Amino acid sequence: MAGLDRGELNARMLEAAKRLTAALVDSGAPRVRDLHRGFSHEIRSGLDHTSRAGQQSTAEINRAGSAQGDRAAVPAETGAHVREPAPGPDSTAGTRSTNTFSEDRAHPDGRDRFEISSEEARELYEGVRDREPEFAGTGNGVIRVDTSAGPAVVRFETGRPIETFVKHWLPETTAIRYGSECGVRTPRLLYAGTDPATGKDFMVMQYVPGETHGFDDPELMNWLPDLLDQVKLIASHPLPAELAMDIPTWQRQMIQHADNAYHNLTPEHRARLDQLGLGPLSDYVQPDLSRAGEPTFFGHNDLFMGNLQFDPQKKPWILDWACAGPSDPLYDAGFFLERALSSASETVGPATDMWLDRVPLANPDVDAKAVLRTYQAMEDWRGMAMVAAKVPRTIAEDPGKLDDWTLFYNHRLSRHPEPPWPSVPRDEMADMLRGWV
Numbered sequence: 001m002a003g004l005d006r007g008e009l010n011a012r013m014l015e016a017a018k019r020l021t022a023a024l025v026d027s028g029a030p031r032v033r034d035l036h037r038g039f040s041h042e043i044r045s046g047l048d049h050t051s052r053a054g055q056q057s058t059a060e061i062n063r064a065g066s067a068q069g070d071r072a073a074v075p076a077e078t079g080a081h082v083r084e085p086a087p088g089p090d091s092t093a094g095t096r097s098t099n100t101f102s103e104d105r106a107h108p109d110g111r112d113r114f115e116i117s118s119e120e121a122r123e124l125y126e127g128v129r130d131r132e133p134e135f136a137g138t139g140n141g142v143i144r145v146d147t148s149a150g151p152a153v154v155r156f157e158t159g160r161p162i163e164t165f166v167k168h169w170l171p172e173t174t175a176i177r178y179g180s181e182c183g184v185r186t187p188r189l190l191y192a193g194t195d196p197a198t199g200k201d202f203m204v205m206q207y208v209p210g211e212t213h214g215f216d217d218p219e220l221m222n223w224l225p226d227l228l229d230q231v232k233l234i235a236s237h238p239l240p241a242e243l244a245m246d247i248p249t250w251q252r253q254m255i256q257h258a259d260n261a262y263h264n265l266t267p268e269h270r271a272r273l274d275q276l277g278l279g280p281l282s283d284y285v286q287p288d289l290s291r292a293g294e295p296t297f298f299g300h301n302d303l304f305m306g307n308l309q310f311d312p313q314k315k316p317w318i319l320d321w322a323c324a325g326p327s328d329p330l331y332d333a334g335f336f337l338e339r340a341l342s343s344a345s346e347t348v349g350p351a352t353d354m355w356l357d358r359v360p361l362a363n364p365d366v367d368a369k370a371v372l373r374t375y376q377a378m379e380d381w382r383g384m385a386m387v388a389a390k391v392p393r394t395i396a397e398d399p400g401k402l403d404d405w406t407l408f409y410n411h412r413l414s415r416h417p418e419p420p421w422p423s424v425p426r427d428e429m430a431d432m433l434r435g436w437v
Helices: 006-027 030-037 040-056 058-072 118-128 172-181 220-235 247-263 267-276 329-340 348-358 368-387 391-397 401-414 426-436
Strands: 140-147 150-157 189-195 200-206 297-299 308-310 316-318 325-327
Touching (some): 118 140, 118 189, 118 200, 220 297, 220 348, 267 368, 267 426, 297 329, 325 329, 329 348, 329 368, 348 368, 368 401, 391 401, 391 426, 401 426
Antiparallel strands (some): 140 150, 150 200, 189 200
16 A cells, blocks of 8 residues: 555545445345345445545545554555446435345435335235236225235336326325324335336335225214324424425416326327317416415325225224325315215215314415315316226226216316306217217
C-alpha cells in the first residue's frame, strides 16, 4: 500500500467492505442470504454514504486516519488484491432481482420487513397464478394459501388492468402500513413483489376468516359505528408532506386524472361513451373553491361492501388500499353510502346522519349534503364510464343482463336530468346497449 495517502487507503477499505457485504448477501449460503437479505440495502446504503463523504472530504478522512495512528494501517497483503469495483445494479431498497422475483424483503422506506422470504413467495405465486381465482376483484384474483406465517391469500393481477378512473396516490404497501400504524383492522402484508417475466404484481397477505355482507345489509346500522371508528383512525394518520393539499386541489387532481383516463380509453370504449353522450368528468364536476385552505386527510378512497370482511366476532376489516391517499372526509361517505344502500332504503337517511355526526369536517360551515351530492355525481359518472368496458361481454354471455344494464344507466341519468348530462329514454338505451354487443 506504499504511496497511498490515508484518504485513498480508507476509500479502498470501504470498497472492500462493500464487496464483502455483497458477497455475503448475494453469493453466500441460503441461510446467510435469508438472514441478511432484508437489511442488505441498509448496509450498502450506509457504506455508499460513507464512501461519498470520503470522496467529498479527503482532508477530513486523512485527519480521521491520523487520529487513529498506526491502528488504521492495513497489512500490505490485505490490500494487494484490491481492485476497482465493477459496476453493478443499484442496491437501494425496492430494487427488483435480475433473476425471477424481488429479493428485497424490506418495504420501500426500509422500516418494515416482509414476514416471508422471496423464495417462499415465489413458490406460492407460481403455484396459483394459473389457477381460477377463488375470489375476483377489479383486475385481480385472490386464492387462499398456507404460509410459514399462517393462513394467507395471494392476490395477483389476472390480466390487463381495468381503468377505474380513480387516482392512485401511494404504493399500496405504504397505504397498508399507514392503516396498520393507526390501528385499523387490515390484513398484514406478508410479501409484495413483481414477476418480471410477466410484469404482474402480486401480494401475499394475512387471511382473515369471515364473510362479506351484501347490498342493503339489514344489519348495517349495527356495525356502522365500528366502521366509522375505523374511518376516524385512518384520518388520524398524517399525510406525507408531498401529498398535503387542500380540498379544491385534491378535487382538481381527482378530476384531472379521470379526464386523462377518459381521453386515453381504447377507441371501442370511447365510441360507446360518445354514443351515450357522456363526456369527460370535468364537463359535470368542478373543484369547490369555497373550501380553499381546508386540509385533506388520509382516506381509503374505495370504501364499499366488497372491501369489508367481517370476522367471526362481526367486526369489519378493511381491505384493498390501492386508492388510499389524501381525501375529503366526505368522499368515503358518499362513495360508501352510494354503493352500500339503494336510494329507496330507509337506512340512507339515518346512516348519512350518523356518518356526518361521527366524522365531522374541519370546516363546520360546509354544506355536507351538497358535497355528498357532488361526490354522488362523480360516482355516477365513474360507474357509467367504467362499466361500458364490460357491458357487451356480460350481455353476450347472458342476454337477460340487458335489462339490468338498461336500468343501471337510466337510474343514474335520472338523478341528473339537466344538461350537460345526457338524456336517453329507456327504449333507446336498451337498443344502444344491444348494439354495443
